[in-house]
């Protein structure tokens with residue numbers, strides 16, 4: 404923010420308030436001590452840590468929602484707090500978390516065209532999101548089944564992995580398993596991934612991943628997908644397997660992608676964007692310190708909330724599996740108007756709900772997911 408600026412506009416429930424940051428006066432007429440608008444601007448200007456995380460989370464959610472004005476509004480604060488270069492990298496990091504847009508990647512990738520973070524954000528907000536691709540409506544279910552199967556499958560050697568290359572489903576399933584073992588070996592979360600390591604009989608994980616990406620590349624050459632092949636090249640240069648870009652490649656190989664993945668809308672850049680607004684409820688998922696206990700309380704509630712139940716937290720735009728699957732199902736059921744739908748307007752299949760809940764608990768290291776998988780494996784063995 405320019406230091407000369409002293410009047411800031413803050414949107415709150417559709418009203419725009421003006422805050423004089425020097426005098427502390429706000430057009431809402433609250434005192435300097437109680438005015439939320441003043442406090443918000445002060446925290447953002449001061450790079451308060453909580454505000455920094457909330458602003459970044461809000462930016463991420465607005466990009467997901469394809470809300471151009473709000474994306475640009477939060478980007479401005481993120482640049483103030485984290486810097487232009489860091490935000491450009493952030494947008495690259497989440498490109499394949501949110502989209503399957505290979506044209507977007509070509510435009511924002513390192514050493515690509517020299518775009519500013521603002522130009523990158525405009526393209527990102529205009530891009531179709533990965534759950535809005537008609538060919539991908541089944542992705543969440545396949546992801547679910549592949550992950551469950553990867554966990555309950557018997558130990559397999561490298562030679563056996565490579566033999567699987569002709570079967571697309573096996574391929575995807577293998578990726579899920581490999582990724583988990585890989586994460587374990589990287590060492591950041593040994594407890595979380597420890598359960599998976601005994602599933603792969605292999606000494607050199609890196610070699611396994613390299614061979615795996617070679618198989619992906621061969622299949623991409625067969626379908627001659629230029630965007631995905633370029634991503635593959637970049638992937639090779641990185642020398643390690645990145646989850647979201649690798650997922651994008653696999654979805655192309657498995658036919659879970661169509662040309663609409665590369666769509667950009669013509670969404671205009673609004674002229675009057677307020678300086679800030681009170682953080683939206685959906686900014687606070689389990690990635691934030693205030694959202695985490697709420698999510699935990701919701702998931703631990705008895706009776707456990709079921710499909711179509713309103714939650715005390717707004718997970719529609721969250722990165723948690725419940726949110727991701729709500730979006731896939733929402734687009735499947737409602738098409739683009741899903742963006743305006745309420746949580747309970749979209750009903751997940753009971754199995755998907757159960758799995759997502761277990762997975763979200765799993766990420767909290769309670770072992771719920773693993774227990775559920777073990778239960779399922781036992782049931783299958785018995786039945």
Ligand SMILES: [Zn+2]
Pocket residue numbers: 420429430431432433438439440441
């Ligand atoms: Zn105020």
